[in-house]
Amino acid sequence: MSSEDQGQLWEVFIQSKPGQPHKHAGSIHAYDKEMALENARDVYTRRNEGINLWLLPSIEIISVSDSESPSYFEPANDKIYRHPTFYNLPEGVKQM
Amino acid sequence: MEAGIQNYYLEIADNAFILSHRLSENCSKGPYLEEDLACTNVALDLIGLAEAVYVELSKRSSGTLSSDDIAYRRDESDYLNCLLTEQPNGDFAQLMTRQFFMDAYYYYLFTDLTDSSDTFLSALSAKSLKEVTYHLKRSSEWMIRFGNGTEVSKEKAQQAVNSLWKYTNELFEVSDNSREMVESGVFANNQKIQSLWKQKVDEILFLSNLKKPENPVFISGGKAGRHGENMGFILTEIQFLPNRYPEAKW
Numbered sequence: 382m383s384s385e386d387q388g389q390l391w392e393v394f395i396q397s398k399p400g401q402p403h404k405h406a407g408s409i410h411a412y413d414k415e416m417a418l419e420n421a422r423d424v425y426t427r428r429n430e431g432i433n434l435w436l437l438p439s440i441e442i443i444s445v446s447d448s449e450s451p452s453y454f455e456p457a458n459d460k461i462y463r464h465p466t467f468y469n470l471p472e473g474v475k476q477m
Numbered sequence: 478m479e480a481g482i483q484n485y486y487l488e489i490a491d492n493a494f495i496l497s498h499r500l501s502e503n504c505s506k507g508p509y510l511e512e513d514l515a516c517t518n519v520a521l522d523l524i525g526l527a528e529a530v531y532v533e534l535s536k537r538s539s540g541t542l543s544s545d546d547i548a549y550r551r552d553e554s555d556y557l558n559c560l561l562t563e564q565p566n567g568d569f570a571q572l573m574t575r576q577f578f579m580d581a582y583y584y585y586l587f588t589d590l591t592d593s594s595d596t597f598l599s600a601l602s603a604k605s606l607k608e609v610t611y612h613l614k615r616s617s618e619w620m621i622r623f624g625n626g627t628e629v630s631k632e633k634a635q636q637a638v639n640s641l642w643k644y645t646n647e648l649f650e651v652s653d654n655s656r657e658m659v660e661s662g663v664f665a666n667n668q669k670i671q672s673l674w675k676q677k678v679d680e681i682l683f684l685s686n687l688k689k690p691e692n693p694v695f696i697s698g699g700k701a702g703r704h705g706e707n708m709g710f711i712l713t714e715i716q717f718l719p720n721r722y723p724e725a726k727w
C-alpha cells in the first residue's frame with residue numbers, strides 16, 4: 382500500500398437523536414462500504430455524537446458549480462416577499 | 478481475596494493491559510489516519526477493561542494496594558498475560574492477526590462470563606462484550622481483506638497466522654486448581670470457548686483463503702508468569718514513569 386493510496390473518499394452524516402436529520406460531519410477514507418462505516422464510527426462518533434451514520438462516496442455527490450451559482454441563487458435576493466414575514470402570527474406561537 | 482479468583486482477575490486484566498500497550502506502540506504509525514485512530518481506539522477500550530479490574534482488585538486489597546501499584550509495580554513473573562499478547566506488532570498483518578485471535582477469544586470469553594455467578598465478572602463481561610463484538614467484526618474483515626487482496630497481503634497474513642498460531646492454545650489452558658471454579662460457574666468454560674473460537678477462526682480463515690499450520694507445536698507459560706524475551710522490554714517502557722517518579726500524579 383503506498384502512502385498515497387488511502388482508498389476512496391466518503392462523506393459522513395451523523396444522526397444525533399431519533400427523528401433528527403442526518404447532518405454532514407466531514408469525510409473519511411476507506412476501501413469499501415464496511416470499512417467506511419467503521420472508520421466513520423471510529424473518527425466521528427466515539428464521544429456520544431450520534432445514534433446512526435450515513436456514508437456515501439464523495440464522488441456521488443452532485444453540486445452546483447461556482448459559475449452556475451449566480452443563476453441558481455441570486456434571483457432570490459430581491460424577493461423578500463417569499464418569506465412569510467408579512468403575516469401577523471397569532472400570540473402563543475413561539476416558533477415558526 | 479482467594480488466590481484462585483485473584484489470579485483469574487489478573488489474567489483478564491494483564492491480557493488487556495499488555496495487548497493495549499502493544500497497540501499503543503502503533504499510535505501514529507498506522508498505515509493511514511483512519512486506521513491509526515481505529516487501532517488506538519481499540520487500545521483505549523482495552524486499557525479501560527484492564528483498569529476496571531485493577532481498580533476492583535485494589536478495592537479488595539483493603540486499601541493496601543492502589544490500582545496503579547497493581548498495574549505498574551509488579552515483577553515480570555507476577556504478570557499473568559498470555560504469550561500471544563506480548564508478541565511484537567511486526568507488520569500490519571501481524572498486528573491485525575494477533576488482534577483477530579484475541580478478539581475472537583474475548584468475544585467467547587465474555588459471552589460465557591456474562592452468566593458467571595461472580596457479579597463483578599458478569600457485569601464487566603456484559604459491558605465489554607459490546608466493545609469486543611465491534612473489535613472482532615473489524616479484525617475479521619481485515620483478515621478477509623488481506624487474504625483476498627494482493628499476493629503480498631495474502632502472503633503476509635499467512636506468515637502472521639503461521640508465526641502466531643503456536644501461542645493460541647495457551648488462551649484456553651486451565652490450571653488444575655481452577656476446575657472447581659469452572660464447575661461452580663464462576664470461571665468461564667474454556668473447553669467450550671475453545672471449540673467456539675476454533676469454529677470462528679476456521680470460518681474467517683476459509684473466507685480469507687488462509688490456512689492453519691499443519692502439525693502445530695504450542696508454547697505456553699505466560700499465564701504462569703513465564704514470559705518471553707519481549708516482556709522485559711515492554712515492562713521497562715510501561716514501568717519507566719512510576720519507577721522514575723514514584724509520586725507522580727496525573
